[in-house]
Amino acid sequence: MQAETEPMPPAAVAQPAERGGFLAGRRQAELARQIVILAVLIIGALSMIVPFEWMLATSLSRSANSSMPRIPQLWPSDASFFNYKIALTNLPVLTYYWNSFIVTASATLGLLLFSSLAGYAFAKGRFPGKSVLFVILLTTLMIPFEMRMVPMYLEMRDLHLNDNLLALILPFIAGGFGTFLMRQYMTSIPDELLDAARMDGANELVIFSQIVLPLCGPVLAALTVLSVLWRWNDVLWPLLVIDNNKLYTVTLGLAVEGRSQGTLTGVVLANTTLAILPIVLIYILLQRFIVRGIMLSGLKG
Amino acid sequence: MLRELRRSLVWYLFIAPTFIIYGLFVAYPTLQTFRLSVFQEVATKQQFVGAVQYIRLLTTDVFYASLVNTIGLGLAFLVIVVPLSLVLATLLNQLRVAPNLFKTIYFLPQITSTVAIALIFSYVFNPSWGLVNGGLHLIGVSDVPLWLAEPRLVLGSSRTMATIMAVWTALGYEMLIFLAGLQAVPAELNDAAVVDGAGPLQTWWYITIPSLRPTIVFIVLTGTIDAMSRFSDLWTLGGPSGSPARSLQTIVMYMYQTAFEGNDFNLASAMAVVMFLIVLILTLVNFRLFLRRDFASAE
Numbered sequence: 001m002q003a004e005t006e007p008m009p010p011a012a013v014a015q016p017a018e019r020g021g022f023l024a025g026r027r028q029a030e031l032a033r034q035i036v037i038l039a040v041l042i043i044g045a046l047s048m049i050v051p052f053e054w055m056l057a058t059s060l061s062r063s064a065n066s067s068m069p070r071i072p073q074l075w076p077s078d079a080s081f082f083n084y085k086i087a088l089t090n091l092p093v094l095t096y097y098w099n100s101f102i103v104t105a106s107a108t109l110g111l112l113l114f115s116s117l118a119g120y121a122f123a124k125g126r127f128p129g130k131s132v133l134f135v136i137l138l139t140t141l142m143i144p145f146e147m148r149m150v151p152m153y154l155e156m157r158d159l160h161l162n163d164n165l166l167a168l169i170l171p172f173i174a175g176g177f178g179t180f181l182m183r184q185y186m187t188s189i190p191d192e193l194l195d196a197a198r199m200d201g202a203n204e205l206v207i208f209s210q211i212v213l214p215l216c217g218p219v220l221a222a223l224t225v226l227s228v229l230w231r232w233n234d235v236l237w238p239l240l241v242i243d244n245n246k247l248y249t250v251t252l253g254l255a256v257e258g259r260s261q262g263t264l265t266g267v268v269l270a271n272t273t274l275a276i277l278p279i280v281l282i283y284i285l286l287q288r289f290i291v292r293g294i295m296l297s298g299l300k301g
Numbered sequence: 302m303l304r305e306l307r308r309s310l311v312w313y314l315f316i317a318p319t320f321i322i323y324g325l326f327v328a329y330p331t332l333q334t335f336r337l338s339v340f341q342e343v344a345t346k347q348q349f350v351g352a353v354q355y356i357r358l359l360t361t362d363v364f365y366a367s368l369v370n371t372i373g374l375g376l377a378f379l380v381i382v383v384p385l386s387l388v389l390a391t392l393l394n395q396l397r398v399a400p401n402l403f404k405t406i407y408f409l410p411q412i413t414s415t416v417a418i419a420l421i422f423s424y425v426f427n428p429s430w431g432l433v434n435g436g437l438h439l440i441g442v443s444d445v446p447l448w449l450a451e452p453r454l455v456l457g458s459s460r461t462m463a464t465i466m467a468v469w470t471a472l473g474y475e476m477l478i479f480l481a482g483l484q485a486v487p488a489e490l491n492d493a494a495v496v497d498g499a500g501p502l503q504t505w506w507y508i509t510i511p512s513l514r515p516t517i518v519f520i521v522l523t524g525t526i527d528a529m530s531r532f533s534d535l536w537t538l539g540g541p542s543g544s545p546a547r548s549l550q551t552i553v554m555y556m557y558q559t560a561f562e563g564n565d566f567n568l569a570s571a572m573a574v575v576m577f578l579i580v581l582i583l584t585l586v587n588f589r590l591f592l593r594r595d596f597a598s599a600e
Contacts, residue, residue: 291408
C-alpha cells in the first residue's frame with residue numbers, strides 16, 4: 001500500500017474530522033475511495049457478465065426462436081431445454097469437441113516439448129551460429145499468420161493433409177514465440193547448477209529433463225494457457241483447411257452453423273452456450289492459474 | 302572446428318524440431334507468398350509478371366476500402382481500449398476487496414471464442430429486440446440506432462458495434478497486462494515522489510506512466526498487429542465480404558475472398574505482402590521506441 005498524501009475528499013462524502021479526531025477522517029476518506037473504486041469496477045464487471053447471462057436466458061427460451069420480447073428479459077418466462085435438445089441432435093457437438101480436444105492437446109504438448117528443448121539450447125547452449133539462428137527464429141514473431149496462410153493452404157493440399165486434423169496440429173507444435181518465452185525464462189537458471197551436473201557426467205538431455213524442466217513450472221503453465229487458447233479459438237485456419245464437416249472444431253462448427261441458422265435465436269444461442277461451456281468451466285476452476293500465466297507472459301513480452 | 306561442431310551436435314538436435322517446423326510452415330510459405338505475388342496464372346501454369354499484381358491492387362477500390370477500414374477499426378479500438386484499461390488497472394491495483402474476483406470476471410471474454418462473442422453480440426445489438434436497443438426502449442428512446450444494419454460511418458453503425466465488441470473482448474486482457482506493469486513499478490519511486498511533495502495525480506503522470514512505457518508499447522504493438530489480422534469475429538457477423546456493404550471488411554477478409562472465392566492466389570499473395578510491409582513498418586517503429594533502451598541495459 002503506497003504512502004500518499006490523501007486527496008481532498010469530494011464534497012458529497014466529506015466528513016468533518018472532529019468525531020474521533022484526525023485518524024477517523026482519513027479512514028472515512030479511504031473508505032469513500034474504496035467504495036467509488038468498487039462501484040466503477042462493478043459497473044464494468046456487470047457489462048462483462050450481462051451478455052453471457054442474457055445468452056443463457058435466451059437459450060432457455062423456446063419462444064425466442066419465433067419472436068423476441070421488445071424489452072429484453074433477463075430470465076425467460078418459458079424456460080426449458082428445448083433448444084438444447086435441438087442443438088444436440090442437429091449438430092455433432094461431441095464430435096466437434098473431440099476434434100478440438102485432439103488438436104489442442106497435441107499441438108500444446110508438442111509446443112511445450114519442442115519450445116523448451118529449443119529454448120534451453122538458446123539459453124544455455126553453446127554452438128556455432130547460435131545468435132544468427134535465434135534472430136532468424138524471432139522473425140516468426142513479425143510475420144503474421146495471414147501472410148503465409150495462402151501458401152500454407154496450398155502446401156497442405158499438395159501434402160494431401162488438408163481435411164486432416166494433422167493440418168491443424170503440425171504448424172503449431174513448434175515456433176518462435178514458444179522458444180522465445182522459454183529461453184527468456186531459462187536464462188535465469190544459474191549456470192553453476194548445470195555445470196555441477198555436467199561435472200558429474202550428466203549429458204545435456206538428462207540435465208534438461210531432470211534439472212531445467214522441473215524449474216520451469218510457471219513459464220510452462222503460461223505457455224500452456226496461451227497455446228490452448230489459440231488452438232481452441234482458431235477459426236481462420238480450420239476454415240481454410242477443413243472441408244469435411246465431421247472434422248470441424250467446436251469454434252468452426254459454431255461459426256458455420258450459427259451463420260446458417262440465422263433466425264432461430266434460441267437454438268443458435270444454445271449452440272453457443274454449449275460451445276463455450278467447457279472452456280468457461282475449466283477457466284473458473286483454474287482461473288487463478290490462468291490469470292497469473294497471462295500476466296507473466298505480458299511481463300516477458 | 303569439426304570437433305566444436307561435433308560437441309555442438311546435441312544442441313543442434315535440440316533446436317532441430319523447431320527449425321523443421323519453422324522451415325516448413327514459416328520460411329517456405331513466406332517465401333512462396335512473395336513468389337506467388339509476382340506471378341500470374343495463365344491456363345493453370347504460373348507465369349512471371351513482375352509487379353502486375355501490385356498494380357492491380359493499387360487500382361482496386363475495394364482493396365483500399367478494406368485497408369482503410371482495417372486501419373480505422375484498429376485505431377478506434379486502441380484509442381478506446383488503452384486509456385480505459387489503464388484506468389481500470391489503476392483502480393484495480395488499489396482495490397482491497399476481492400481483486401482476484403474482478404480479474405477473473407474481466408478476463409472472461411478473452412477465453413471465450415471470438416465466434417461465440419460475435420454471435421452473442423449480433424443478438425445483443427439486434428436493432429429490434431437486442432439488449433442494447435431493448436435497454437434504450439426501456440428508458441424511452443424511440444429512435445434507436447441500427448447497429449449492424451447501418452453501413453454508414455455514423456455513431457450507431459456496424460463499425461461502432463464492431464469496435465465496442467473488440468474493446469469488450471480485450472479489456473480484461475489489456476487490464477491484466479497493465480496491472481502486471483503497475484505492480485512492477487518499484488515502490489521507492491513512488492515514495493520518493495511523496496517525499497518530494499507530489500500529489501497522487503502528479504505521481505501518476507510523472508512516475509507511473511513513464512514506468513509503464515514498455516507495457517504501453519507492447520500493448521499498442523500487439524493491438525496493431527491484431528487489428529491488421531482481424532478476421533473471425535467480423536466474418537461471423539457479415540461473411541467474407543463484411544456486409545453490410547463491406548463496412549466490416551478487413552484486408553484479411555478481402556484476401557480470403559480473393560483467394561478462396563475468386564481463386565486468385567496470386568493477387569491474394571500480393572495483398573499479403575502489402576499487409577506484411579505495413580505490419581513490419583509498424584513493428585520497427587515500435588521496436589525503435591522500446592527495444593533500443595531495454596536491450597542495452599539487459600544484455
